[in-house]
Amino acid sequence: MxxxxxxxxxxxxxxxxxxxxxxxxxxxxxxxxxxxxxxxxxxxxxxxxxxxxxxxxxxxxxxxxxxxxxxxxxxxxxxxxxxxxxNKQHGFLRIGCMPGPSYSFMPDLIADFLDAHPKVQVSMQTRTSEGIKEWTASAQYDLALAEISGPAPSIDQELFDLECVCAVPAGHALANEAVLTPQLLDNQPMITLYADHVISHALNSVFEAAGCRLSVRLRTRFFIPALRFVERGLGVCLMDPITVASYSAYGRDDKIVFKPFAPAVPFRVGILYPAHTPKSRLTQAFAEQVRDRLRSLVPATHDVPGR
The missing domain is CATH 1.10.10.10 (Winged helix-like DNA-binding domain superfamily/Winged helix DNA-binding domain)
Structure with a gap:
């Protein structure tokens, strides 16, 4: 038959x-x-x-x-x-995300995507950037967002070079400065990430080059708790613009003022994919959404990263 x-x-x-x-x-x-x-x-x-x-x-x-x-x-x-x-209206998307953007940045992107694709299912997991790379390399994520410090085996990367900004308590005298520098922050209480983090190394380098003292009052593993310390007036924190964008999305800028910092301290992030796995149409569609949002955070003086 x-x-x-x-x-x-x-x-x-x-x-x-x-x-x-x-x-x-x-x-x-x-x-x-x-x-x-x-x-x-x-x-x-x-x-x-x-x-x-x-x-x-x-x-x-x-x-x-x-x-x-x-x-x-x-x-x-x-x-x-x-x-x-x-029509990219059916499927399952596995997303990995480093801690900072998992607070608001990535959830908002996923929520927007699901509004437009109501039949799609998503799993989002939060891990350190190193953990994200390991899981992406073993094809346990379709797409991931992580901080990048160099090439990684079995991973395809789209790189975005962002610049860190300073979070200052709203009532602080430095909140009125247009741009913060090592000279203005000389011996000021600072909140930083752990000593081995690439941003901490960069911050030490720019302060040493300027002949200024970096006075660390608090160290945290992630920037999200650092925001609370800044709100409480415990110090100034140089942090990534993705965390800043997440914080600002909740309309809490009355407690913290964000200021540019010079010389620039880079923050490199990447959209990651398993290297030997074809990208689904769904993955490509969501990647475009993440890509557009990251491009909006790239400083205007920089070229947009190539795909």
Whole structure:
């Protein structure tokens, strides 16, 4: 029993007539009759009784029809699924994210994406940047966002060079400065990341080059708790613009003022993909959304990173 025979049988069952079935299938009446006869010959039992030029399905035909209808229902579901995939409306997306952007930046992007793709399912996991790289390399994420310090095996990277900015308590005297420098921050209480972090190294270097003292009052592993310390007036913190964008999205800028810092301290992030796994249409669509948002954070004086 092939698909054409099933299609002819189903059409006759639905219309009760070979001629009407032929019209529905855009075939000739003899062609449909031959397919039904061929099907009966192949399966070894009669499907229709012919009385006064009308067809009456046998009990066997009614039973077979329920099975055939289930097949066509499944074919219809598959067709709809194909349309959803074509329109990026169906699928499962696995996303990895370093801690800072997982607070608001990435959830907002995912929420916007799901608003436009209501049938899509997403898993977002937060890990350190090193953990993100390991999981992406083993294809456990379709896409990830992490801080980049160099090349990584088994990973494709789209790099974005951002610049850190200073978070200053709103009532602090430095909040009125247009740009903060090592000279203005000389011996001021500072909140930094752990000593081995690339931003901490860069901050030490610019202060040493300027002959200024970097006075660290607090160290944190991530920038999110540092924001609370700045709010409490415990110091100034040089932090990445993604964390700043997440904080500003909640409309809490009345407690913290963000100021440019010179000389520039770079913050390099990347959209990561497993190198040996083809990107789904869904992954590509979400990547474009992440890419656009990161581009908006690239300083105007910089060229937009290539893909």
């Amino acid at each position: 092939n698909l054409r025979q099933m299609e002819a049988f189903r059409a006759v069952m639905l219309t009760g007539s070979v001629s009407e079935a032929a019209k529905r299938l855009f075939k000739t009446q003899p062609a449909v009759s031959m397919m039904i006869a061929g099907l009966e010959s192949e399966i070894g039992f009669q499907l229709f009784e012919r009385r006064k030029k009308r067809l009456f399905p046998t009990p066997e035909a009614n039973y077979l029809y329920s099975e055939v209808e289930g097949i066509f229902s499944r074919i219809h579901d598959v067709s709809e699924t194909i349309k959803d995939i074509q």
